[in-house]
Amino acid sequence: RKEVEQDPGPFNVPEGATVAFNCTYSNSASQSFFWYRQDCRKEPKLLMSVYSSGNEDGRFTAQLNRASQYISLLIRDSKLSDSATYLCVVAAGGGGFKTIFGAGTRLFVKA
């Protein structure tokens, strides 16, 4: 089983749609969780951290379910500029804080 798993997509949605991505992780000792965004042929960049209580940043909402070991990202009112690959990221503890990236979910928002 992969340490971090995501549905690769692609998700094709119209502008204004709401889209949700899920991600599961295998290491129950994982301590930090993030969503990154990667545009084509660019390096990944942090979109938002994911907190146990859930957190929202504008149109983006991230949630963490430690019991089920999954993370979600909800995008409301999708924009064309949201088209990108979204990477789920998990950092495990154990003295090294190894950071593991999911393979990413591709999103295409169409006019």
Place this chain on the structure above:
Amino acid sequence: SQTIHQWPATLVQPVGSPLSLECTVEGTSNPNLYWYRQAAGRGLQLLFYSVGIGQISSEVPQNLSASRPQDRQFILSSKKLLLSDSGFYLCAWSGLSTTSTEAFFGQGTRLTVV
């Protein structure tokens, strides 16, 4: 502020030639350092990570190696490149505390082995 430098940006190398990619971090001490590879249309694959000078953990058996000769320097090497080594190589760093484990990436090296 912290910055990460990775070079070169693009590289075309023949099969069997050696490789050396360098990454340096500024503005932080004792970072965790990572090398990832992303094949065309694929996700990020963790190749190596390092928690300190001379400490390298390898995630995937391959013909690549990594070294960390200085606290903020991470080098990816190969003695003989294979066609399958083509891809987008990303260096990244993260902090050690529970509140600073997000990873920051260099701009990447696009390697084409021909």
